[in-house]
Structures are given as structure tokens and as C-alpha cells.
Amino acid sequence: MHFREEPVTPVYRHWMCEQVDCNGELLSTGEGITRLSTRWKHRCGKCGHEDWADATYPRVAYLPIDAIGPDDSYT
């Protein structure tokens, strides 16, 4: 086997509510629906807005070091 390795850094990724002026966080309700793939229900802890994602949030994600900007932002 031949490997190429590079450092990554873990981030704790929060799904922020996109409702205007909310700034709440969408949290997994634990409720999932499976059709072609599983979708997980999330609800904003602040305004109650509900949305679906193909993963549960918050979650740990691993990013290449290069992806982290000097102000801790990432793409």
C-alpha cells in the first residue's frame, strides 16, 4: 500500500439558522427519513424553523489545514 498523508484539523460544525435576524442553531431532532438516502430532521433552537440535511448537526468535520483562514473562517 502507498499512502499520502496530510494534516487536518477538526472543527465542530454548527448549522446556523438562515432565517433573517435569527442567529439560532439547527439541531438534529433524531428523526430521520429514508428514501434513496437518509435525511435527518433539524429544528432551530431559537425560532423553531425546521429543515432537513443528509447528516446530523452539530458534527465534527475534518478540514485540511489550508482551508482554515487566519480569522478561523473556512470554506
Ligand SMILES: [Zn+2]
Ligand atoms: Zn432560527
